[in-house]
Amino acid sequence: MTKEKLTSSRKMDHLRICSQTDIETGTALFDDVHLVHCALPECDMDAIDLSVEFLGKRLGSPLFIAAMTGGHPDTAGVNRVLAAAAERYGLGIGVGSQRAALEKPELADSFAIVRETAPHAFVCGNLGAVQLVEHGTEWAERAVEMIDADALCIHLNFLQEAIQPEGDHSAVGCLDAVRQLCKDVKFPVIVKETGNGISREVASRLWDAGVSAIDTGGMGGTSWAKIEGIRANERGAAGDKALRELGDSLLTWGVPTAVSVFEVAGTGTGPVIATGGLRSGLDIAKGIALGATLGGMALPLLSPALCGEEETCRTIDAVHYQLRAAMFLTGSPNVSALQHARTYITGTLREMIGQQPNMRMS
């Protein structure tokens, strides 16, 4: 198979595996976050303002539809459904990696349909950091043009690359490439992980490089160690056994999303998207109380999107209802009030974000 073919058949593999198998591992630690109930909320639940300002645009709610697909004709349907929902609710939405379409322009339609269907939504393009290193600003601009994007997400997914037989194993130059991109372009640049989280140190370097926002893509939801392990298993080749074992040993590798949100929000003034294992409007509320501006979901929207627009809207309504209730019951009439809601932090999350025992002298 050529490299291009590989990329787009991998896309379909991923959608199929994700919608049929349990591909979640570890915990994002939202169970260790307890929003403090406000018995006297002094607001009207039905008048709660879910809208939120994000990179200069007002979105209908903090729910962000995280990057999932595109790049294969069969994925256009999913992207159309998600875009229709984004348009209806005024949500932010990301497309999957545009690499395939940049390599093979005839695949661009499966991405472009997003902007066609959602002329007013906040649409984000998507490119891997490795592709950015290889192709620079040019590809970034082509990716944005392809969908008339409001912003471009650069994804970091080195755990996945490490355990893909066809993976890119070098991360050299990524930070410089991001820095250069931020200098070169006018559109906002968002950097995102895809399930292993952004630490305090990485966040600092990214803000420094000029990124506009960071998406945690933390550990505890969709697990690429799991997905690639399943793919390796399906291929069954002997040489893949080591990859499968590696995947197994890395199943819970990464910064749990709640920890990541806490760390990233503590390092800068740019907005944070909490993604990775958010499974209800309550989790979005917790993410926001930990410091995020938006809460992203990928996997929870995949099955509904495969069903169609109605099921997708029903799912989003439920998420919004839960979020609205959480805001009401913490006495938060709007999202910025929710960012100041008090929480109890318990268990492992408490240990992870508390002071770590001193390691060594030197």
Add this chain to the structure above:
Amino acid sequence: MTKEKLTSSRKMDHLRICSQTDIETGTALFDDVHLVHCALPECDMDAIDLSVEFLGKRLGSPLFIAAMTGGHPDTAGVNRVLAAAAERYGLGIGVGSQRAALEKPELADSFAIVRETAPHAFVCGNLGAVQLVEHGTEWAERAVEMIDADALCIHLNFLQEAIQPEGDHSAVGCLDAVRQLCKDVKFPVIVKETGNGISREVASRLWDAGVSAIDTGGMGGTSWAKIEGIRANERGAAGDKALRELGDSLLTWGVPTAVSVFEVAGTGTGPVIATGGLRSGLDIAKGIALGATLGGMALPLLSPALCGEEETCRTIDAVHYQLRAAMFLTGSPNVSALQHARTYITGTLREMIGQQPNMRMS
């Protein structure tokens, strides 16, 4: 159905569901409170004084019969049995929300029976904060008159309202209405939650508004998220699915009772009633050691009350026996000594009432 009919059929729904199904969720965290054994108690267990001063009246014991019912002719029996026990033991007793009878005066009998049966008990009226906002001091006074109450409880139950299809979704004006009520009336005003707890911040605002006492109504006992979820399920309508899902996601929402008692007792000088998940005389003792003056029970008295007076008295005897033993074994000859008993605080409670990790800089 008219609004009035809705209110009183809901009452019967609640009694039926509560006595037949497991409607408790989460934990009040009393298992994390350990009263320190006093091997040398230097008192006589049989001479221990269970009586306690509450809002100027001496009660026979700290056991408070929490608000449950009234407002439907069929509920009069339960109220009569509970009142008879209150009279016998000199306990404080609350009636359920009087809204139905204020809307439809012919339902007043099911409440009035409490005072008729318990001429000497400390009887508390009951009104929702939302009704207070709508009808002001007038309804409050009518509620008190209806049962010649010693005090009026204003209940806060916004989680329940949020997930009831017919719920009141606005909490605007509640604090002002409470403040106005405290100014207008001579009887003591008690504010109570119904299962999701009162936080430190809400308590401060309430003391400030002039309330005489606060009832924590904390998380860990009767759960309205559970009850309303069951009701939604029984109705089965499609539109209710979202409500049911919301109920599910909020099953453990709220301040656990032990945390709530600790926080509320730390904010003011008025007496605190620990309610929500107290299931033995030992739990009452723990609530008192955490800072409460009384310990309320609703659900544990419902089945006995449906059986009759004898079973109710047997239950109360057992609770008193356990409380007396706990007082004896902590060397507490009376309730105020028990309030100073030493405790070990462990587990999640310890984490929740200890210093929380610092959230954000700004």
Add this chain to the structure above:
Amino acid sequence: MTKEKLTSSRKMDHLRICSQTDIETGTALFDDVHLVHCALPECDMDAIDLSVEFLGKRLGSPLFIAAMTGGHPDTAGVNRVLAAAAERYGLGIGVGSQRAALEKPELADSFAIVRETAPHAFVCGNLGAVQLVEHGTEWAERAVEMIDADALCIHLNFLQEAIQPEGDHSAVGCLDAVRQLCKDVKFPVIVKETGNGISREVASRLWDAGVSAIDTGGMGGTSWAKIEGIRANERGAAGDKALRELGDSLLTWGVPTAVSVFEVAGTGTGPVIATGGLRSGLDIAKGIALGATLGGMALPLLSPALCGEEETCRTIDAVHYQLRAAMFLTGSPNVSALQHARTYITGTLREMIGQQPNMRMS
């Protein structure tokens, strides 16, 4: 039944129940104590000196045979076996409560056999604090004479009294009686609990009253709440239901032994006996590392004692072997070195002996 008959038939009830049923509840928290391994112990395991000075006498090892029985002719055999072992290994040994024999002198033989069999052992008499209040120094001296005791244990067992139908419910005057006794007599007075532990506060009062040693008798081993619950169950009378329920609610009441040892050892300079849930020589070592001088065992020696001397010696050999190994592997050539062995304290024990969160302002 007369009061005397009640006392001695209760003795046999206890032995029977304890040897046939699981009567242990809660945890003494020794699992949360981890002795730090010394890889380079620089001593000879076979030359380790198990002997220990206790109240002026050198004992063969820190294993103390805790008070169990006597007062019924059938119990003499058990006492003889235990005494033979005490004599053989030079151990301290306590007899069960001598009340029955003080009330009914013909029962004295079942106690006196201990001294007859163990002329050189450190033998402790036993009397309840309530009996001391009632009968004063006279009974104490008769108890000591009865077995030519080296010391007298005064036991505190108010939880048991609280849930016995025939129990003494008044603890008034106990501390004064102990203080008077310490003044009046020349023999050392030891105060002991029987399974619910001695707290820091009680220990301070006891040292102050002049006791020579304290035996923690902490929670986590033999449980009188359990035993009396079983007895109540066997009687089956309706009136006993409340007692049974009380027993159930108090199953884990008390200061866990490890906590108790830590607290008592921190309050004074007299020696501490760690008793309650010690189940191996390792537990004795842990008790000593927490501050005790001796480690007592009751239940683990009961079944062996009912089998006979050989099985009892085998059990003691195993305990000694484990203790010796623990001393060797912490590099402790003698018991006082073991008292300074380093430990890791984890889990609930760590929470219980660490600083407790501040309770209330006042």
Add this chain to the structure above:
Amino acid sequence: MTKEKLTSSRKMDHLRICSQTDIETGTALFDDVHLVHCALPECDMDAIDLSVEFLGKRLGSPLFIAAMTGGHPDTAGVNRVLAAAAERYGLGIGVGSQRAALEKPELADSFAIVRETAPHAFVCGNLGAVQLVEHGTEWAERAVEMIDADALCIHLNFLQEAIQPEGDHSAVGCLDAVRQLCKDVKFPVIVKETGNGISREVASRLWDAGVSAIDTGGMGGTSWAKIEGIRANERGAAGDKALRELGDSLLTWGVPTAVSVFEVAGTGTGPVIATGGLRSGLDIAKGIALGATLGGMALPLLSPALCGEEETCRTIDAVHYQLRAAMFLTGSPNVSALQHARTYITGTLREMIGQQPNMRMS
């Protein structure tokens, strides 16, 4: 049986039991160490440098093949396979205790094969501390000569000795013997435990005595309490029952490896080998992040070695792949960078290496 025969039949007992039975107990606590994911590693996974400097020699990777066998003709095969792997990957490798061959020179071949097969590897001799006390520098030098060793490991295994019927029970003089050895010889001296760990105190004494490196041999992997218990069981003699019980009570005795690495690395400047319960390349990475230079494995290499060279290399490849991935994903281009990787420390490990609650005043 003569003493010599005993020693070498014990060797075969050990190999057989270890490869057929579950002989691991407790936990090394590596699950409580979480390497912080670096989403932007800025290095090339395929260019990561696994090599590491150890006692003046550059090794191919931090994987150390821990001492296992030799001393019986049948063990030569295992040693040959392990040595071949060491040679191939440039690893450090230890042989099992050379005592048998020092007592009975015709057994030397099963050790010498290691150097023959691995002319360039870093080969470590092995002698028990007790043998060193008995035979001094002479045996140490003969052990080194036997295999032309680069260093000599002196093992401390007093728990095992304590529960072996034929065990050496005296540890007197070991530290002096080690100090003398360090003075007398030119080759580096490494002191190692065999599964119960080295504490801070012991480490300090060892550095002081002049050792070049310490191998933690911590608790949580191969358990000699378990192995000797199984052997005692197989012998079945009555006298062994006490040994078996002792083994049982010491199953989790010892300093967990993660704790031991942390403590030992905090005491000196010599390199630390983390051994005991390391079961993946990830565990090696964690050991290094806690302060170790090498990570040793014994048991995980035994079954592969019994299978042959191919399986052994496959196992080592997998370990290296995992280690390489962990280095890549923490952004560590080489081992010394990995030593500075940030970790989250949670659970029991956090409690064990944090401040311990204050024990006693005196």
